[in-house]
Amino acid sequence: MAWRENASVKYEEHRRPDCLFQGETRLDGRGYEMFRSVFMKTGTLSKAAGSAYAEFGNSKVMAGVYGPRESDRREAFSEDGRLRCDVKFTTFALHTRKASFSQNDEERDVSGQLLATLEAAVLLHTFPKSNVDVYCLILESGGSDLAVCISAASLALADAGIEMTDLVSACSVSRVEGHLLLDPTADEAYEEDGGLLLAYMPQASLVAQVVMTGKWDDEDVTEVLQLGMGACSQIDAYMRQSLREAMSADSTQ
Amino acid sequence: MIGSDEKDFIRGGFKADIRSDGRACNDSRPLSLSLGDLQPCSGSARCTLGSTDVIVGVKAELGAPLPDSPDCGGLHITVECSPCAGPTSQGRAGEALSFELAKCLERALNAHPSGRGSALDLRALSIVSGRTCWVLCIDALVLACDGSLLDALSIAVRAALQNTRIPLVEVGATEDPDEEPELELDDDPANAKQVDVSRVPIIVTVCQMDDAFVVDPTAREEEAAEQACHIAVMPTGNVCGMFRGSGAAVTPFALQEMMSLAQKRGPLLLQAVGKSIASAAMSMET
Numbered sequence: 200m201a202w203r204e205n206a207s208v209k210y211e212e213h214r215r216p217d218c219l220f221q222g223e224t225r226l227d228g229r230g231y232e233m234f235r236s237v238f239m240k241t242g243t244l245s246k247a248a249g250s251a252y253a254e255f256g257n258s259k260v261m262a263g264v265y266g267p268r269e270s271d272r273r274e275a276f277s278e279d280g281r282l283r284c285d286v287k288f289t290t291f292a293l294h295t296r297k298a299s300f301s302q303n304d305e306e307r308d309v310s311g312q313l314l315a316t317l318e319a320a321v322l323l324h325t326f327p328k329s330n331v332d333v334y335c336l337i338l339e340s341g342g343s344d345l346a347v348c349i350s351a352a353s354l355a356l357a358d359a360g361i362e363m364t365d366l367v368s369a370c371s372v373s374r375v376e377g378h379l380l381l382d383p384t385a386d387e388a389y390e391e392d393g394g395l396l397l398a399y400m401p402q403a404s405l406v407a408q409v410v411m412t413g414k415w416d417d418e419d420v421t422e423v424l425q426l427g428m429g430a431c432s433q434i435d436a437y438m439r440q441s442l443r444e445a446m447s448a449d450s451t452q
Numbered sequence: 453m454i455g456s457d458e459k460d461f462i463r464g465g466f467k468a469d470i471r472s473d474g475r476a477c478n479d480s481r482p483l484s485l486s487l488g489d490l491q492p493c494s495g496s497a498r499c500t501l502g503s504t505d506v507i508v509g510v511k512a513e514l515g516a517p518l519p520d521s522p523d524c525g526g527l528h529i530t531v532e533c534s535p536c537a538g539p540t541s542q543g544r545a546g547e548a549l550s551f552e553l554a555k556c557l558e559r560a561l562n563a564h565p566s567g568r569g570s571a572l573d574l575r576a577l578s579i580v581s582g583r584t585c586w587v588l589c590i591d592a593l594v595l596a597c598d599g600s601l602l603d604a605l606s607i608a609v610r611a612a613l614q615n616t617r618i619p620l621v622e623v624g625a626t627e628d629p630d631e632e633p634e635l636e637l638d639d640d641p642a643n644a645k646q647v648d649v650s651r652v653p654i655i656v657t658v659c660q661m662d663d664a665f666v667v668d669p670t671a672r673e674e675e676a677a678e679q680a681c682h683i684a685v686m687p688t689g690n691v692c693g694m695f696r697g698s699g700a701a702v703t704p705f706a707l708q709e710m711m712s713l714a715q716k717r718g719p720l721l722l723q724a725v726g727k728s729i730a731s732a733a734m735s736m737e738t
Binding site for chain 2: 304315318320390403404406409411412415416420424
């Protein structure tokens with residue numbers, strides 16, 4: 200490709216690290232069962248009915264919720280409300296530039312999973328015959344993207360006042376060389392031989408989504424699910440904290 | 453779409469352990485398999501599970517490996533739902549369903565880009581490191597859809613892979629390592645390689661309604677049940693994948709129950725599959 204050779208900035212390929220561990224810690228200094236630094240804030244978009252921004256280390260996601268409103272396309276009649284999810288990566292979210300603006304396979308997959316997760320939590324009968332649209336934009340993809348999207352989207356839904364069984368918090372776990380790594384980065388997830396995505400509602404103790412890959416022994420399944428549920432409770436606490444902060448900021452204004 | 457009365461009827465059946473077609477909660481529908489139906493493919497299988505009907509063709513093609521994994525072969529999975537298969541597989545909804553099914557199968561096989569933890573040994577598909585490899589294209593077509601689609605698809609995929617013959621390739625020697633080596637295809641079927649399917653899982657769909665757990669649900673039962681879970685099980689009984697289907701959220705306890713039920717069912721189902729394959733092979737010979 201000619202433009203690459205002519206480019207003034209040298210094109211550099213992302214080099215994956217040879218080893219993911221430094222002694223007992225991971226490359227970014229975390230223990231095996233620790234999250235990256237978490238930041239969450241609601242009410243970030245003024246036009247949306249509800250919105251949230253979530254940042255887990257380098258994974259940065261914006262979520263906006265619009266509705267309940269009339270559907271913009273013709274759809275079959277449904278007594279219950281309808282939820283629609285659309286997840287987009289920015290063109291600069293990954294190391295390789297996203298080639299086109301149209302929805303690619305990964306976005307389609309993530310959107311579908313986000314929808315399945317939220318449908319298990321949102322009380323659809325509370326907005327009959329109307330639509331709620333959830334848009335997520337992955338500004339930067341640093342691994343565990345879907346988990347961050349789920350947490351951000353459910354926070355945005357709560358901000359919009361859409362009724363749910365409970366706040367949904369989510370986390371990913373990767374198994375690398377026999378270690379269970381919570382909230383893996385993209386490099387760690389690439390090296391996994393087994394993975395878990397868990398979306399959990401800790402107050403209601405209900406699982407909204409579970410996607411497990413790789414071969415697991417019976418004890419390991421229980422262990423990884425326990426780890427995931429514990430981790431989701433931590434995220435749940437962060438989410439409630441950010442909602443409370445938004446409330447108190449509103450009342451002081 | 454089924455009405456609330458019919459839902460209540462089906463749910464009542466789950467509780468009483470007798471379903472509308474006379475099965476108990478633990479029974480599955482009759483399974484039949486035929487192998488090698490598709491002539492242009494390297495391997496194929498058709499699986500009918502009750503009135504669910506799927507056909508899978510595997511084609512082995514020569515391709516280039518991904519730059520990230522030069523020693524691994526490739527794997528492509530596509531699922532197409534025929535619009536005549538049922539109301540859920542028409543139009544846009546059908547496209548979404550096809551995509552979701554393909555992703556589930558892909559996750560169950562776990563053909564990870566790094567080649568780790570894969571149910572299929574992608575390394576065995578490599579021919580010349582970094583240059584040429586076999587790419588297995590698994591194309592599934594749903595002919596009729598009456599519930600437990602993933603169960604039928606995974607059985608057909610496993611059988612089709614078992615039926616697949618990959619021609620032997622001889623790599624010519626080259627003096628210069630940068631030079632493209634010459635490949636010679638041996639088209640004698642006796643020399644063809646088989647795919648190792650010993651780790652390929654099958655997927656067991658389990659539906660839950662209160663404390664009743666139902667295997668091999670029909671489309672109506674899937675709709676009536678509170679939730680469904682798809683669990684991929686290896687011949688050893690190990691879980692190697694789990695995906696929550698549509699429906700309400702599930703308690704961790706129910707999740708464990710569904711998993712242990714699937715772990716019991718999986719190996720039994722695999723035995724039935726093995727028998728079907730053996731009898732299909734017998735009938736092909738005669």
